Amino acid sequence: MKxxxxxxxxxxxxxxxxxxxxxxxxxxxxxxxxxxxGADGGAAEMIDETGYTPWFESIWAPPSGEIExxxxxxxxxxxxxxxxxxxxxxxxSAKAKRGKQEEE
Amino acid sequence: MHIMExxxxxxxxxxxxxLSAPFVICGIWKMTKxxxxxxxxxxxxxxxxxxxxxxxxxxxxxxxxxxxxxxxTGLSAAFFGPFITSVLGTIVxxxxxxxxxxxxxxxxxxxxxxxxxxxxxxAWLIFVGLRKTGKIGLGTAVFITAAAANxxxxxxxxxxxxxxxxxxxxxxxxxxxxxxxxxxxxxxxxVIEGIICGLVAKYIVRVKPEILKKLGIIQDEEIAKIQxxxx
Numbered sequence: 001m002k003x004x005x006x007x008x009x010x011x012x013x014x015x016x017x018x019x020x021x022x023x024x025x026x027x028x029x030x031x032x033x034x035x036x037x038g039a040d041g042g043a044a045e046m047i048d049e050t051g052y053t054p055w056f057e058s059i060w061a062p063p064s065g066e067i068e069x070x071x072x073x074x075x076x077x078x079x080x081x082x083x084x085x086x087x088x089x090x091x092x093s094a095k096a097k098r099g100k101q102e103e104e
Numbered sequence: 105m106h107i108m109e110x111x112x113x114x115x116x117x118x119x120x121x122x123l124s125a126p127f128v129i130c131g132i133w134k135m136t137k138x139x140x141x142x143x144x145x146x147x148x149x150x151x152x153x154x155x156x157x158x159x160x161x162x163x164x165x166x167x168x169x170x171x172x173x174x175x176x177t178g179l180s181a182a183f184f185g186p187f188i189t190s191v192l193g194t195i196v197x198x199x200x201x202x203x204x205x206x207x208x209x210x211x212x213x214x215x216x217x218x219x220x221x222x223x224x225x226x227a228w229l230i231f232v233g234l235r236k237t238g239k240i241g242l243g244t245a246v247f248i249t250a251a252a253a254n255x256x257x258x259x260x261x262x263x264x265x266x267x268x269x270x271x272x273x274x275x276x277x278x279x280x281x282x283x284x285x286x287x288x289x290x291x292x293x294x295v296i297e298g299i300i301c302g303l304v305a306k307y308i309v310r311v312k313p314e315i316l317k318k319l320g321i322i323q324d325e326e327i328a329k330i331q332x333x334x335x
Contacts, residue, residue, distance in 0.1 A: 004306070004334035007243075011299045018292050019164060028169030036165050039172040040106045040206070042285045043265060047111055050269050054110030061205035071203045072161045075196075079157030086147045090311035 105175070105219055105261040105286065106200070109208025116268055121213025127221045128194050131187035138188070148308070148315045152180035153192040155304070159297060160196055160219075166289040174297035175257050178250025179304060181224035182231045183319060189228075193220025214264050223257035235321075242309060242322055242330065247302035251294035258286040310334050 001009075028035025062068035112120075139146055159176030166172060176196075180189040194216050200206040207215045231249040234240040240248075266279035309316060313327045 002334055004310070007306070007333075008303055011303050015296050015299055018296060022165050022167055022292065026165075026167055026169050028165075035169055036171050038163065039166075039168075039170045039285050039289045040108060042170055043261075043282060044108050044111060046281065046285065047265070047269055050271075052111070052269065054108070055114070056110035056208065056210045058109045058201075058205040058208055060202065062203070068204060072163075075199060075204075076158050076161040079154040079159075079161070082150050082154035083158065086151050087307070087311070089147075090308070094311045 105172075105215065105258050106197075106207035107211040107214050107261065107264065109201070109205065109210060111208075112211050112214055112264075112268060114210070116264075117210045117213060119213075120211075120217050120264070124190075124213045124216040124221060127187060127190045128216065131189070131191040134185075134187045135191055138184075142318070145315060145319070148183060148312070148319075149180075149188070149192075151308075152183055152189075153195065155179045155301070156192050156196050157199075159300070160200070164293050164296065166292050168285070168289045170285070170289055172258075172286070172289045172293060174293050174300075175219050175223060175254050176297065176301075177219065177224045177257070178227055178246065178253040178297065179301045181227045181253055182246050182249045182301075182305070183316070183321060186221065186225040186228045189224040190216065190220040193224070215261075218260040218264060219257045222260040223253040223255075226256045227253035242326060243302040243306045246305040247298040249298075250301035251298035254294040254297050255287065255290055258290045259283065262286050306330055306333075 062071060135149070139149070156176040159174040161173070163171040163173050175193075177189050177193055180192050194212075197207055197212060197215050197219065201208050201212055201215075227249045230252050231245055234245040234248060235242075262279055262282035262285075265282045266275050269278055271278040271281055309322060309327055309330045313322065313331070316322045317324070317327065
């Protein structure tokens, strides 16, 4: 196997293992309480305990978790399409260039 | 790392906004100048920005039992430096503040400072330092850079909150508590982000080394070496 492909494979494997091991071995949430909340919310809770009340509310918040996930997906999709477009473009032009060199 | 809307007193909101603004303005200026000089950098800039979009949308579970997300700023910090990165990061933070109620408009300055300025700045210094030694390959250097950008961002957020909400009068105790929520959660995420960015940087060298060479990130010798690994 080429070194480059091996690197990518090992990289993906490490990422998957990290996430799977985390979900398998770390306990989160107890009983009724849902685990795996956001760290941002965790900090906000800690601040709430000091008795601080936020003085400003978000001007618009997604009305439900579903709609929130819609916008998160949209965010990732915008990024992914840009990356995919240029990676494909670069890859094809690099290949075309190599092909030309071989012909000569 | 998002400090939620309204969770900073107005004085601090203004303080961080005033501190962040010059970086972002300078970034916009640098960005336009760079694009005017050579439009060929535009695709790489777009891809670097796109990585901030994608990675900061992914919420990943971590060892502390909570979820957090990578920042994705490492790639652009390594390639374009902290000023241009601050613009890209601000765009993402605005998107999240307006459409996701993640972070907020009042805390935008503070969040821009941690994610789009402090993290990328330290990361960029590390990247330049590592590459100056001439011994660290691009993949490894970007790995460390991206992980550093991530960790520094969350450390700064912890510090920002600790300054405002000291525990029993002690900023240090508060910092440790907030860092327990943020920084600790971030360690595996920093590794994940580092791996992705390192691999992506090497991939770009294989398919489009010209732009990186022009930016002075990499020399012919190393390009040939990295391309050889895939041949």
